[in-house]
Amino acid sequence: MSTVKLSVVVCVYNEAENIKPQIERIAQALEAYEYEMVFVDDGSKDNTLKELYSVEHPRLRVVELKKNYGQSLALMAGIDYAQGEYIATMDGDLQNDPSDLPRMLKIAEEEGFDMVAGNRANRKDGMVLRKIPSRIANYIIRSLTDVHLKDYGCALKVLKADLAKDLGLYGELHRFVPVLAHLEGARITQVDVKHHARQFGTSKYGLSRTFKVISDLLLMLFFKKYMQKPMHLFGNAGIFLFIGGMLINFYLLVVKLMGYDIWGRPILILGMMMLFGGIQFITIGIVVEIQMRTYFESQRKKPYKVRRVQGFEGL
Known part of the structure; x- marks a missing residue:
């Protein structure tokens, strides 16, 4: 069993002026706990x-990546690299406040939540560059994923280590940590946290982020609804097109x-396209279904997760 109660993971990219103040604030907030700080430099x-x-701190660990891989990786x-029983995530720009972590950790432990997410109730960043894209993204994610949180973009989160290590944060899926946790069957809650204006450095976010969210959201919808039953997506579309054709x-x-x-009627071309398109979709559905079964069976994975088994276990 790990003796570290909480690992604080901070991803940084070109945040030189924020490093020492961030470390000092984390250390001050968690002085009563067994904790570690894991700072990941993403190719700054x-x-x-x-x-x-240059910082000599007994609880600091630095993970230096070879190049800039992006926030998710x-x-x-x-x-x-985190060793704690719980893992906290936060941005390295001093806008998240480490003083919220003890309260979030207490809620996770005492109330049995797998993830406690932060909600920036009183945001202190620019209206155009941050708030509007964030509100658009939050609305889209909330409407389509059935994971009802007020603020998906807040990096301040506390998760159980086994959940965090099983999320699979490929691509740009760090925006969808609550959705990924929900797919794992996690119990999630959200609490209001403090938020500060950026003092040093420049923001890495903007309006273009909204379009990335939309593209990644399509992947999330597939994971949520059709990951274990792809034939229901491709097969239904294929049957619709085939019958129409x-x-x-x-x-x-x-x-x-x-x-x-x-001959030469546009409706004839449409009918043939729908007919062959339907056949292709049905075929793709069958192939992907076989691949999913191969994935689970070859690795002896179960398509379900058990939270607890209690009671008589035999003699």
Whole structure:
């Protein structure tokens, strides 16, 4: 069993001026706990690494990535190297407040939540560059994933270590940690946390982030609804197209038998495209279904997760 209660994972990219104040605030907030700080440098081009290595703190661990991989993979690296029973995540720009962590950890422990997410109730960043894209993204995610949180973009979270290490943060999926946790069957709650204006450095977010969220959301919807039953997605679409194409072609056959010329009609092209498209979708569904079964069976994975088994276990 790990003797570390809480690992604080902080991903940084060009945040040199924020390093020492961040470490001091975390240490002050968690002085009553067995904790560690895991700072992941995601290929910074300024003096971030120099600042990290200049700090002599017994609870500081620095994970230096070879290049800039993006926030998701940097977060995955930090989680992989974390040793705590619980893992906290936060940004390295001093906008999250470490003083919220003890309260979030207490809620996770005493109330049995697998993840406690922060909600920036009183945000202190720019209206155009941050708030509007964030509100758009929150609304889209909340509407389509059925995971009802007020603020998905707040990096301040406390998770059980086994949950955090099983999230699979590939690509740009750090935005969807609550959705990924929900897919793992996690019990999630959200609490209001403090938020501060950025003092040093420049923001890495903007309006373009909203479009990335939308593209990643399509992947999340597939994971949530069709990951273990892909035939329900591709098969239903294929059957719809196939039946539509058959009806159109049957209509054209009747028209042809009545003596009318059907060659060159746009509806003929549409009917054939729907017919062959339907066949392709059904075929893709069958292939992906076989792949999913192979994935689970070859690795002896179970398509379900058990939270607890209690009672008589035999003699």
